[in-house]
Amino acid sequence: MSVMQMPLWDHLDELRSRLIKVAAAVALATLFSFWGADWMLAWLLNPYPNATQTLTSLQPAGVFIQSMRLALICGVILTLPILLYQIWAFVSPGLSKDERKVVVISLYAGTLLFAVGIAFAYYLVIPKALGFFWDYSRHFGIQPSWTIDNYLNFILMFLLSFGIAFELPLVMLLLVHFKILSLETVSEKRPYIIVVLAIIAAILTPPDVVSLIMLFIPLWLLFEISVRIAKLLDRRQKTED
Secondary structure (H helix, E strand, C coil): CCHHHCCHHHHHHHHHHHHHHHHHHHHHHHHHHHHHHHHHHHHHHCCCHHHHCCCECCCCCHHHHHHHHHHHHHHHHHCHHHHHHHHHHHHHHHCCHHHHHHHHHHHHHHHHHHHHHHHHHHHHHHHHHHHHHHHHHHHCCCCCCCEHHHHHHHHHHHHHHHHHHCCHHHHHHHHHHCCCCCHHHHHHCHHHHHHHHHHHHHHHCCCCHHHHHHHHHHHHHHHHHHHHHHHHHHHHHHHHC
């Protein structure tokens, strides 16, 4: 029986089985990652050493809870290959050969772009943003004393926001490839798209101009690069046709 002929309940049963495998893998990886929580915490404290000297915890189990949280995040990251494989094994039988090729390339490209976004935020944006807020408080004679909870929320929000934001060009390429968007529409609406990118940057970053600009500029550049790539691919496809 082909995949398209499988009853709905068989699809749901297969999906449930794969989700159970992923959940079990995440649980095991999280338990394993807990032993490295101190290393992960030290890594997240590196961007701005001044903050680490005054970090506080307002709850008796505050640091322990944050360690478990980091272990869970690390567990999810470690099991991403398993998650992606299970998703691929579930959807690939229903895809054509060309669609499978596009999905595989997109997974590799998406992973790379997400990692680049995180690295960009960690090494360039977060130190500047933390320094800005630290000096701003000192300017008014207030000695900053951040809690470990708020500090990690700030850092993780930045990393996740930049990782997701760097996926936007890939999403646009896929929309163009599958004819959901046309290059003519993208070119015609380019000024509006740039404004939307600025709004996205403003939403994903704290209310300071430095962080907004440091997210908007790479988003803009990635958008322009993705448009050029889409034009090249479209030209190549027309030539082959």
